[in-house]
Amino acid sequence: xxxxxxxxxxxNYRPFSGxxxxxxxxxxxxxxxxxxxxxxxxxxxxxADRGLATVEVIAQEDxxxxxxxxITQEGRKEFLQWVGRTPDSEELRKPFLIQVFFAGMLSDxxxxxxxxxxxxxxxxxxxxxxxxxxxxxxxxxxxxxxxxRFFWYLTLECGTWAxxxxxxxxxxxxxxxxxxxxxxxxxxxxxxxxxES
Amino acid sequence: xxxxxxxxxxxNYRPFSGxxxxxxxxxxxxxxxxxxxxxxxxxxxxxADRGLATVEVIAQEDxxxxxxxxITQEGRKEFLQWVGRTPDSEELRKPFLIQVFFAGMLSDxxxxxxxxxxxxxxxxxxxxxxxxxxxxxxxxxxxxxxxxRFFWYLTLECGTWAxxxxxxxxxxxxxxxxxxxxxxxxxxxxxxxxxES
DNA sequence: CCGATCATGTAAGTGGTTACATGATTAT
DNA sequence: ATAATCATGTAACCACTTACATGATCGG
Numbered sequence: 001x002x003x004x005x006x007x008x009x010x011x012n013y014r015p016f017s018g019x020x021x022x023x024x025x026x027x028x029x030x031x032x033x034x035x036x037x038x039x040x041x042x043x044x045x046x047x048a049d050r051g052l053a054t055v056e057v058i059a060q061e062d063x064x065x066x067x068x069x070x071i072t073q074e075g076r077k078e079f080l081q082w083v084g085r086t087p088d089s090e091e092l093r094k095p096f097l098i099q100v101f102f103a104g105m106l107s108d109x110x111x112x113x114x115x116x117x118x119x120x121x122x123x124x125x126x127x128x129x130x131x132x133x134x135x136x137x138x139x140x141x142x143x144x145x146x147x148x149r150f151f152w153y154l155t156l157e158c159g160t161w162a163x164x165x166x167x168x169x170x171x172x173x174x175x176x177x178x179x180x181x182x183x184x185x186x187x188x189x190x191x192x193x194x195x196e197s
Numbered sequence: 198x199x200x201x202x203x204x205x206x207x208x209n210y211r212p213f214s215g216x217x218x219x220x221x222x223x224x225x226x227x228x229x230x231x232x233x234x235x236x237x238x239x240x241x242x243x244x245a246d247r248g249l250a251t252v253e254v255i256a257q258e259d260x261x262x263x264x265x266x267x268i269t270q271e272g273r274k275e276f277l278q279w280v281g282r283t284p285d286s287e288e289l290r291k292p293f294l295i296q297v298f299f300a301g302m303l304s305d306x307x308x309x310x311x312x313x314x315x316x317x318x319x320x321x322x323x324x325x326x327x328x329x330x331x332x333x334x335x336x337x338x339x340x341x342x343x344x345x346r347f348f349w350y351l352t353l354e355c356g357t358w359a360x361x362x363x364x365x366x367x368x369x370x371x372x373x374x375x376x377x378x379x380x381x382x383x384x385x386x387x388x389x390x391x392x393e394s
Numbered sequence: 395c396c397g398a399t400c401a402t403g404t405a406a407g408t409g410g411t412t413a414c415a416t417g418a419t420t421a422t
Numbered sequence: 423a424t425a426a427t428c429a430t431g432t433a434a435c436c437a438c439t440t441a442c443a444t445g446a447t448c449g450g
Contacts, residue, residue, distance in 0.1 A: 031289065038411080101352050118284045159294075259445080261444085264401090
């Protein structure tokens, strides 16, 4: 569903083939919505079935014909309605937390190792995010107006914030385990301060 | 996969039937891993197929027989290995960010409305988390040792932090749109401070 | 009388992944 | 030689969701 809307969003800029879409999706929304190639093709034909896009077949020799998809009036209407809608409530599945939940079955050292590994992974992701940030796609690309770029940038910023905060939490938690603060029972850290930096 | 490990984790405490599991999963890990009833039954029979659990059929009249699952030696081994393993890298699909990405197609007022709606949703989730926190399951339940409860509590705390931080970000972002800060191009907020409260 | 509780499952469908198939052209 | 680029897709599979089916018992 979400992927279909993302594709519709790009078709709203200009027509695309499936192949082209794979490339632009990879360098735009990949950090919060990795899109598989075969999933893109499926979504495109579904959009065409639903009348939200039309196919223009461009004949080619020596390689398969290109299929260029154009958004339709209904497509544009449906898309714009969707962008302005109140967002669906989010997925909350965090496999890592299952490990945390049962970490009581491990020794302090083993549990800390799990948290450290997780922290290392997050640091890696943060580095990759920083790299995207410096890449031409976010930054000063093409003739994209600043307001548009602002919202593109927000998606990166949101991810970075979330990661950085989770990393902070991991580091504090590792400290707490080191200090055996669990002996006092839970509820050691105050809930994050709502306002206030 | 994750659900299977979660189930294995509970079977490691004591034997359970599918029906019982549905109940305990709902009041323990539901906030980061909602488990569907039919998915639980499937996972249980898969665990039995893989030899990680055995089935004890308890005959009953007037209602279907109960099937009580016991963890096996291999099950216990596989589970303990898994808890201590370095965590898999996480899913990063955030449908909301697709909306943000294309929010440039909306007016300031429409975009702000989307962010406000998202903020309202998060506030709702935070309230529900606070309610879980006060419920007997987290808190001082049963004869569960404090170290165990500490890790249970961590799963809630992690979620709360993440939510609260996303909410902070949303509120700041709404302010920035109101002030039309996008006119200066992106990169307005400094990346979240790494250390420092 | 209605709905909850106990207790199991099947069937169909969604959204996504992994692997495979084809095959010419161009760059290293 | 080899890998990447261009360009399309299918097939099988996976985790999960939604809806359905059965049917007794018990409390409001």
